[in-house]
Amino acid sequence: MAEYFVGHKEYFPGIGKIRYEGPKSDNPLSFKFYDPDRVIGGKAMREHLRFSVAYWHSFGADGTDPFGSATQVHPWASDARNPLEAHEHKLDAAFEFFTKLGADFYCFHDRDIAPEGATIAESEKNLVHMVSLARERQKATGVGLLWGTANLFSHPRYMNGAATNPEFGVVAHAAAQVKAALDATIELGGQGYVFWGGREGYMSLLNTNLKREKDHLARFLTMARDYGRARGFQGAFYIEPKPMEPMKHQYDFDVETVAAFLRTYGLEKDFRVNIEANHAELAGHDFQHELETAAALGIFGSVDANRGDPRNGWDTDQFPTNVYDTTLAMLAILRAGGFTTGGLNFDAKIRRNSVDPSDLFEAHIGGMDAFAAGLLAANRILEDGKLDAFVRQRYSSFDAGNGKRFEEGRLSLAELASLAPADPDIGRTSGKQERLENLIMGYVSRI
Ligand code: XLS
Ligand code: CA
Numbered sequence: 001m002a003e004y005f006v007g008h009k010e011y012f013p014g015i016g017k018i019r020y021e022g023p024k025s026d027n028p029l030s031f032k033f034y035d036p037d038r039v040i041g042g043k044a045m046r047e048h049l050r051f052s053v054a055y056w057h058s059f060g061a062d063g064t065d066p067f068g069s070a071t072q073v074h075p076w077a078s079d080a081r082n083p084l085e086a087h088e089h090k091l092d093a094a095f096e097f098f099t100k101l102g103a104d105f106y107c108f109h110d111r112d113i114a115p116e117g118a119t120i121a122e123s124e125k126n127l128v129h130m131v132s133l134a135r136e137r138q139k140a141t142g143v144g145l146l147w148g149t150a151n152l153f154s155h156p157r158y159m160n161g162a163a164t165n166p167e168f169g170v171v172a173h174a175a176a177q178v179k180a181a182l183d184a185t186i187e188l189g190g191q192g193y194v195f196w197g198g199r200e201g202y203m204s205l206l207n208t209n210l211k212r213e214k215d216h217l218a219r220f221l222t223m224a225r226d227y228g229r230a231r232g233f234q235g236a237f238y239i240e241p242k243p244m245e246p247m248k249h250q251y252d253f254d255v256e257t258v259a260a261f262l263r264t265y266g267l268e269k270d271f272r273v274n275i276e277a278n279h280a281e282l283a284g285h286d287f288q289h290e291l292e293t294a295a296a297l298g299i300f301g302s303v304d305a306n307r308g309d310p311r312n313g314w315d316t317d318q319f320p321t322n323v324y325d326t327t328l329a330m331l332a333i334l335r336a337g338g339f340t341t342g343g344l345n346f347d348a349k350i351r352r353n354s355v356d357p358s359d360l361f362e363a364h365i366g367g368m369d370a371f372a373a374g375l376l377a378a379n380r381i382l383e384d385g386k387l388d389a390f391v392r393q394r395y396s397s398f399d400a401g402n403g404k405r406f407e408e409g410r411l412s413l414a415e416l417a418s419l420a421p422a423d424p425d426i427g428r429t430s431g432k433q434e435r436l437e438n439l440i441m442g443y444v445s446r447i
């Protein structure tokens with residue numbers, strides 16, 4: 001991978017290429033577990049993990065929160081003469097960061113990489129210009145676009161929703177943005193396109209026609225799918241579930257809700273889910289639950305890798321560091337067959353008081369190491385086979401005889417009832433949860 005910043009201003013001076021130094025290294029700017037070309041279970045770590053950097057948090061956010069203004073000063077924003085130039089510099093900074101870190105992918109919203117203009121035409125012109133520059137940089141570095149998306153939530157026009165807005169004109173505006181963002185994604189060889197419906201929901205049911213809004217959302221997604229496919233987009237369309245925030249209720253509440261929506265409207269062939277750990281938590285689920293549910297329903301796609309705080313009810317988007325959680329996540333991902341078009345996108349931000357340029361590196365290094373360690377542990381769990389053997393044995397009464405006939409739909413309810421055993425102790429079989437938890441702890445502690 002070429003180091004792209006050569007020949008441009010260097011935005012992270014003093015930081016070189018991040019290398020694998022192993023768990024014993026005390027260099028904070030090195031990988032302890034992520035060794036990109038190391039083969040695990042027949043595949044290089046980088047192909048298993050497909051790490052991606054989120055453009056918005058890493059190069060757009062500046063530490064602003066509802067209680068205070070910016071704390072993080074970005075040289076790529078302050079050394080420019082106009083918004084377009086600022087975005088050109090931001091692109092240089094971003095590709096310098098990707099190549100120094102060794103991330104193979106990135107993700108963006110249209111408004112992250114190009115400024116909104118005074119008209120739709122001007123916005124599109126800005127985007128086309130920035131896409132042509134991004135294309136050059138992708139070519140020079142080998143970094144790819146994991147997915148693109150449109151920001152249909154920041155502008156005041158979307159305060160009542162985008163595709164589900166009660167005003168037709170706003171829906172048309174959203175279409176203009178999605179059409180241009182799809183074109184940009186296709187032009188950059190993006191492997192996916194995400195719909196996160198931040199404002200597709202309601203603040204109050206008193207002013208909302210819920211049925212009509214869901215129908216509109218499906219109509220809009222169908223049109224986007226048809227447009228993308230007609231333009232030759234072969235990647236995955238993803239819906240990213242989240243239960244709430246900024247709306248009181250978001251229609252794409254969780255994986256199960258999205259699956260039912262997709263099937264109701266006949267979209268299940270083209271759409272999969274982009275599962276975010278923090279959103280799973282907000283929906284009252286474990287990350288692992290959402291991953292396994294998606295796999296079971298055949299819509300597992302991609303992951304926004306982060307973590308929330310179990311003690312508060314909002315989207316803190318912190319970098320993941322808990323290896324127990326990443327182990328269970330990687331176990332679910334490996335069992336689902338691994339990523340195809342998807343990957344692990346760090347939709348995560350450094351804290352407001354993390355103001356050193358190296359903080360952004362250290363945050364990503366920690367996240368990458370957490371998932372690399374999780375991959376190592378999950379791979380051992382699978383190779384060892386003890387956990388799977390236990391679960392297989394637990395269901396073995398369905399593998400033959402009447403259990404098998406039941407699974408195959410060859411028993412009526414009356415026949416099933418007649419097969420009830422007389423044994424008064426039937427069902428008193430230990431689930432062995434504590435033993436299995438200890439088993440996992442053993443793998444996690446021996447990576
Ligand atoms: C916000 C979402 C958003 C999507 C992309 O909560 O995570 O960032 O990932 O629009
Ligand atoms: Ca996300």
Ligand code: CA
Pocket residue numbers: 276278279315317347
């Ligand atoms: Ca989030």
